Structure formats: C-alpha cells, structure tokens
Amino acid sequence: MPSVKNGSKEQSDKMLRRIMFVTVGQSPRHDLIEEMMQNLDVPLETLEIGALDNLSAAEIEAFAVKDDEASIVTRLADGSNIVLSKSAISERMAKIVAGFRPGEYDLVAILSTGLFRDFESNCPTVNSQRAIESAIISLAAQGSTVGIIMPLERQLQEFDIPALVDYKIVASHARDNDRGQLAAALIDLAETDIIVLNSVAYTEADRAVVARASGKPVILARRIVSSAIRLLLYQAQTIVLPGVTPEFSEKLARLTPRERQVMSLVAEGLSNKAIARQLDISPKTVEIHRSNVLSKMEVSSSNALIRLVITSGHT
Numbered sequence: 001m002p003s004v005k006n007g008s009k010e011q012s013d014k015m016l017r018r019i020m021f022v023t024v025g026q027s028p029r030h031d032l033i034e035e036m037m038q039n040l041d042v043p044l045e046t047l048e049i050g051a052l053d054n055l056s057a058a059e060i061e062a063f064a065v066k067d068d069e070a071s072i073v074t075r076l077a078d079g080s081n082i083v084l085s086k087s088a089i090s091e092r093m094a095k096i097v098a099g100f101r102p103g104e105y106d107l108v109a110i111l112s113t114g115l116f117r118d119f120e121s122n123c124p125t126v127n128s129q130r131a132i133e134s135a136i137i138s139l140a141a142q143g144s145t146v147g148i149i150m151p152l153e154r155q156l157q158e159f160d161i162p163a164l165v166d167y168k169i170v171a172s173h174a175r176d177n178d179r180g181q182l183a184a185a186l187i188d189l190a191e192t193d194i195i196v197l198n199s200v201a202y203t204e205a206d207r208a209v210v211a212r213a214s215g216k217p218v219i220l221a222r223r224i225v226s227s228a229i230r231l232l233l234y235q236a237q238t239i240v241l242p243g244v245t246p247e248f249s250e251k252l253a254r255l256t257p258r259e260r261q262v263m264s265l266v267a268e269g270l271s272n273k274a275i276a277r278q279l280d281i282s283p284k285t286v287e288i289h290r291s292n293v294l295s296k297m298e299v300s301s302s303n304a305l306i307r308l309v310i311t312s313g314h315t
Contacts, residue, residue: 016043016044016045017044017045017106017107017233018045018047018105019046019047019106019107019108019229019233020048020049020100020104020105020107020108020109020123021033021046021048021109021111022049022050022051022096022097022108022109022110022111023048023049023050023051023074023111023112024051024072024089024111024112024114025050025051025074025075025082026052026053026076026077027048027049027077028077029048029050029111031075031203032111032200032201032222033046033048033111035204036222036226036229037226044233047105049096050077051089051092051093052076060082062088063084063085063088063089063092064082064084064085065083065084065086066085069085069087069088070085070086070087070158071084071085071152071154071155071158072085072086072089072112072114073151073199073201074112075201086114093110093112094119094120097110097119097120097121097125098119098120098121098122100121100122100123102122102123105123106123106124106233107124107126107229107233108123108124108125108126109125109126109128109228110125110127110128110129111128111200111225112129113128113129113221114129114155114199121278124261124278124279125278126225126228126229126232126264127268128200128221128224128225130268130269131224131225131267131269132196132221132224134267134269134306135196135219135224135267135306136148136164136169136196136198137164137167137269137306138303138304139194139196139219139307140164140167140168141167141303142303144168144192144193144194145169145170145191145192145193145194146167146168146169146170146194146196147170147171147188147189147192147195148170148172148195148198149172149173149174149185149195149196149197149198149202150171150172150173150199151173151174152173153173155173156171156172156173159171170188170189170191170192172185172186172188172189173185176201176202176203176206177203177205177206179209182206182209182210182213183213186210186214189214192216193216193217194217194218194219195210195216195217195218196218196219196221197210197218197219197220199221200221200222200225202220202221202222204222206220227264227309228264228268231263231264231267232261232264248308251296251297251298254296254297255292255293255297258279258289259289259292259293259296261279262279262286262289262293263293263297263305263309265278265279266290266293266302266305266306267305267309269306272286272287272290290302293305
C-alpha cells in the first residue's frame with residue numbers, strides 16, 4: 001500500500017492528517033491523486049488501496065462486465081483500462097471500506113463516480129459519486145440544462161439517477177485525454193448551460209479543453225472531491241483555499257471547523273443521520289450546525305449551499 005507525504009519534513013508526524021484513497025482499479029494512481037492534492041497546504045499523509053490490488057489476472061477477469069450489467073471503467077497498474085461490472089466491484093469496495101478501523105484514518109475518499117450506493121465506514125468518508133450527483137441535482141434544480149460527459153458510450157444507456165428525471169439533462173461520452181472525442185461530445189451538448197465531467201479520470205487538462213471549446217462552466221469531479229477534503233480536514237479557524245473567490249473565502253472563514261465538516265457532507269447530499277454517523281455526533285447537533293452554516297454562508301437551502309460551493313471557483 002504506497003503512501004505519499006505532503007508538507008515540510010520538519011513538521012511532526014503527529015500533525016499529519018491521514019487520508020486513505022480507495023479506487024476501483026489498481027494502485028498507485030499518481031495520475032489521479034497527485035493532481036487532486038495540488039494546492040493543499042495542510043500536512044497530509046496520503047495512502048492508496050485499489051480494489052483490484054494483489055489479484056491475479058484470472059481473479060480480475062472475474063470482475064469484467066457482462067452484456068446485461070452496468071459498467072464502470074478503471075485503470076490497472078500497467079496503465080491499461082478495464083471495464084468492470086459495477087455491481088461486482090461495488091461489493092468488493094464496500095468490504096474494503098467497512099474493514100477500516102474506527103479512527104484509523106482522518107478521512108476515507110472513495111474515488112469512483114459510478115458506484116451508486118452508500119458505503120458503511122468507521123471513518124469520515126467522501127464518496128465521489130454522491131458528491132458529483134449532488135452537484136448535478138443542485139444545478140439542474142436551479143433550472144440549468146446540465147450536460148454530462150461519461151467515459152463510455154454504453155454508459156449513456158446505463159445512466160439512471162431517479163432524482164434527475166424531472167430535470168433537463170443531456171448526456172454524451174468521451175474518453176479522458178481524447179480531444180477528438182471531447183470535441184464530438186460538445187456537439188451533443190451544444191444547448192446545455194453547464195457541463196459536468198462525470199468521472200474522476202478526467203483531468204484539469206480535459207476541463208480546460210472543454211471549457212475553451214464550449215465557452216461554458218465545466219464541473220470537474222476531481223475538484224469537487226478536493227474541495228470536500230479541504231473542508232473536512234482544515235482545522236484552523238481562518239483558512240484561505242486556493243482558487244476560490246474572495247467572497248466565498250470570507251464567508252467560509254465564519255465557520256467553525258465542525259461547521260465546515262458538516263457543510264462538506266451536506267454538499268455531498270447526506271442526511272442528518274448519515275452525517276451524525278460519520279462525525280460521531282447526534283442528528284440534533286448536525287441540524288444545529290446545518291442551520292448555522294446556511295446562516296453564515298447567507299443561503300436559504302441546502303441546494304443553494306451546494307450551488308455556492310461548486311460555483312465558488314472550483315468550476
């Protein structure tokens with residue numbers, strides 16, 4: 001299980017916040033995690049585990065998608081891609097996350113935007129799929145026509161988020177780092193107001209290409225997850241986050257460390273009960289923190305809070 005430490009070597013290990021990244025493929029994923037970790041100026045110890053780590057070729061093949069199954073694409077250690085059965089790999093991921101001991105990590109980040117399930121965890125957890133889904137819903141609920149780009153063409157038929165049925169959603173597909181496919185996808189999304197790159201495989205370079213070519217705001221899954229990590233782990237009373245507007249930073253500075261944690265989990269779409277389980281506090285205390293967050297951030301609803309977070313400079 002490889003690890004990477006960020007921050008000064010002179011800083012005590014006791015100060016390091018431990019993050020476990022869980023991916024659906026094989027570790028290490030330097031291409032993914034190192035980009036996400038840029039601009040974080042808090043001492044971190046980052047560790048990785050892949051759901052396919054230490055499996056033989058035959059064992060990995062057992063997770064391959066069948067014709068009648070929903071799919072998810074991921075990367076192996078040799079850099080090649082593999083398309084997996086979403087249900088089969090989801091069960092393996094759930095067992096891995098449930099196996100972490102209470103307090104073993106300051107944060108667990110599930111780096112997959114395709115696993116539509118809650119994961120039982122003994123540590124505070126960022127679920128990339130829930131975070132991106134919450135962002136899509138909040139944008140669509142505002143009246144925007146949301147364009148979604150997914151890695152595989154077959155995922156267009158598999159895409160099914162019941163909460164989105166009443167909203168204006170247009171989907172297309174393109175592989176990450178494929179400018180030709182990204183350009184073709186934008187033809188399908190010409191009438192949309194905002195575009196979501198719906199996979200953590202998409203890079204900052206992909207976001208820049210799509211933003212320049214479309215002239216539209218582009219939501220990148222990696223940025224949403226990085227934002228959640230910042231809010232959950234920063235402990236100082238006053239913080240300045242790279243890439244956000246001064247207005248947002250000023251409002252954020254009003255929040256206590258616990259309120260920032262609650263804000264991050266609210267933005268992920270979690271209920272008060274789910275937030276209470278992750279933070280080991282009562283649902284009533286969560287409700288008080290949620291009310292304080294809405295007041296201090298000057299918004300009237302959780303949906304408005306989510307829109308504020310994702311449009312504050314992370315797009």
